[in-house]
Amino acid sequence: MPTTAQIVAEITDGNGYAILPNLIPSYEAAAAREILLKCSEAPLVKGLPARNPATGQRTVGSLLHRGVMFECLVQNPALMEIGEALLGDDMTLSSYAARILEPGAREMGAHIDYPYWAMRGPFAVRPALMLQVIWMMQDFTEGNGATLVVPGSQRRGVPPDAAVFAKEAVVVTGSSGSAIVSHGLLWHDTSRNRSDTPRVSMLINYGLKVIRPMEPGIAVVPDEVMERATPRLRRLLGLDFAESLRRDLARRYKG
Ligand SMILES: O=C(O)CCC(=O)C(=O)O
Known part of the structure; x- marks a missing residue:
């Protein structure tokens, strides 16, 4: 198993992504998948359609409204370690969807x-502005819509060119519970789902605290979620922003 430093180097200077095999057991992924499928009919990420009829893809947002399991998953220790190594220990949650x-x-x-697609560019690979997690809630296979990536494309610093993407993309397969962690500049796509079952991924975007979250209401969570929120979850929700700025100022002007 590579170290956190090696994974961060791979994300930034190498292929632009790493696979974390079996980050959670497949029974846990299966339980999350069932919940996500059940709530997939509701309109979720505000401003985004819940279903795109042109592609046959659905988006499930507001995962912090979906039960305690999702509060734990977004604070997975391995993801926290990699995210904080890349983005700093004051990184925040930018979006959380499926x-x-x-x-x-x-x-x-x-x-x-995001945020790269919302920016004009040119883009720099450093500092990374976000870490994307594509978490496999079931086995990702060649035939069921596994993620496509162009290895190393984050270093090009430009949005994808469709023809180049078609030539260079590789399919990322993996077992249920595994996760792809990637640089936000990595060129990627979903592939066709040629199977007869829905393919479900959970998507987490962790970002630099100084970047506005992609989901504007990300920190608006049910009262019970706030009551049981760990210090880490509060940080992820950006509730420590003022305190974090005070620390930045103290660091900058010390001595
Ligand atoms: O689910 C996947 O394989 C990737 C999805 C993705 O890239 C997205 O929704 O932006």
Whole structure:
């Protein structure tokens, strides 16, 4: 198993992504998958359609409203370690959603992730502005819509070119519970789901605290979630922003 430093180096200077095999056991992934499928009919990420009829893909947002399991998953210790090594221990949660590819679903389209797609560029690989997690809630296979990536494309610092993507993309397969952690500039897409079951991924975007979250209401959570929130979850929700700025100022002006 590579060290955290090696994973961060791979994300930044290497292939742009790393696979964390069996980050959670497959029974836990299966339980999360069931919940995500059940709530997939509700309109979720505000401003984004819950279902795209052109692609057969569904988005499930507001995962901090979906039960305690999702509060734990977003604070997974290995993800925290990698995220904090890349983005700092004051990183925040930018979005937390799931992507469901219905049987027959088409590619969503090659892209880079927020905040890069909302920026004009040019883009620099350093400092990384976000860490993307694509968590496999079931086995990802060649036939069921596994994620496509172009290794090393984060270093190009530009949005994907569709023809180049088609030539260079490789499919990332893995077992249920595994996760892909990647640089937000990595060119990626979903592949076609040629199977007869929905393919479910959970998507987490951790970002630099100085970048506005992709989901504006990410910190608006039910009272009971706030009452049981760990210090880490509060930090992820950006509730320690003022304190974190005070620490930054103290560091900058010390001596
Ligand atoms: O679920 C996947 O394989 C990737 C999804 C993705 O890239 C996205 O929703 O932006």
